[in-house]
Amino acid sequence: MKLYDFTKSYQWFERAEKVIPNGIQGPRTPRFSAFGSVPAFYSKTLGSHVWDVDGNEYIEYLCGFGAVALGYNDPVVEKAAAAQAQKANSTSFPSPVMVELAERLVSLIPQADWVVYGKNGSDVTTWATQVAREATGRNIIIKAKHAYHGFHAWCQPSVGVPPEYQTYVLEVDYNDLKALEQAVAENPGQVAGIMLCPIRHDTFKDLEVPPRSYFEGVRQLCDREGIVLMFDDVRCGFRMHLSGSAMVVGGDPDIVCFGKSLGNGHALSVAVGKEKLRPTANKVYFSGTHFQAAVPMAAAIACLKEMEARDAVEHMNSIHALLKKGMEQRGKSAGLQLAFSGTGGLFFMTFKPDPTFEKARFFCGEMAKRGVIWHPHHNMFLGAAHTEEDVQKSLDAAEASLKLTKEKFGS
Ligand SMILES: Cc1ncc(COP(=O)(O)O)c(C=O)c1O
Structure with a gap:
């Protein structure tokens, strides 16, 4: 060859x-x-x-x-996207397809009583932390060490980001319930939210799927302490289970963030959440010029249908x-x-x-x-x-x- x-x-x-x-x-x-x-x-x-x-x-x-x-350029998804492109895409007011996709996600994902739209995973993970903080009136977010939740300043140390931006972010080892419990105990009444990926997929590390008992323990901790449990399903989402990776790993999160494959190549992300957080979701500002573009939403509806059919x-x-x-x-x-x-x-x-x-x-x-x-x-x-x-x-x-x-x- x-x-x-x-x-x-x-x-x-x-x-x-x-x-x-x-x-x-x-x-x-x-x-x-x-x-x-x-x-x-x-x-x-x-x-x-x-x-x-x-x-x-x-x-x-x-x-x-x-x-x-x-798969790249999936013919069914591209047909649906092209048909929507003929009608409307990034417009002054949204297209009904926005409601149709939200309805589909609400019926598909057990934790979804509502849906908000962004473009990238970073948009929705950041917004989720703001919802957790506003809902609880607390500041601290706990995440796993080395876990990637996007490029925004709260979670991604970088030159050009003052260290103060991460003042209220604590990190613990992934898949270590005791470490999480200890971090919460050391900050009584101050932890707003815990954000975790359904599996550990840090760069340079072997992937790790935690036992269900881990996420069951995390869920109990959050219930006990009034903490919002957020799943970052941006990477795993729709690859482990069509209704969200919590179906496999457990945990029953309060907010779940999806992105990446949702539009099968068309830029779209969502945060979905439970009814109890709807009043806060109504309040926390979230807007971007292209967030409500219709073509990726039509693509996402077709993508979800095809994922199921195939x-x-x-x-x-x-x-x-x-x-x-x-x-x-x-x-x-x-x-x-x-x-x-x-x-x-x-x-x-x-x-x-x-x-x-x-x-x-x-x-x-x-x-x-x-x-x-x-x-x-x-x-x-x-x-x-x-x-x-x-x-x-x-x-x-x-x-x-x-x-x-x-x-x-x-x-
Ligand atoms: C788990 C996870 N969360 C969030 C993000 C951020 O998504 P985006 O790059 O679309 O902003 C990524 C991106 O790789 C990711 O893997």
């Missing part, structure tokens, strides 16, 4: 660096994976496949960093099981120790040991040269469009890439 070359990708990257800070912002930059050994720009996407600007075709396990769960979550689970088994077998044959973690639509693979992710980056580059987009240290995603044939081809690429990894690094 002729190995892929990424010349045009890096020509575009050079051009980008002249006019865009960092060339490509955030984790989509090739500097965050295997610079020079992976493509930097795509020209086309369809289903589980993508094409880069050099004309190389790949099977892809990133799904737009979770932005699509049905039993997408079950499909992702079975593809995940095949991929996991195959990778583990090939790792063993190559004499390498692999850790495969995650659940269905979200998964991660690490080499043990590989403290600096050097092996992972090398492996990832070899996979890209052979037509598979893999990530060395961010969790990957599956969608309803991934097929058994995709898995087989990926495993063939992995076999060769693992052999080379072993030759280069030893065990």
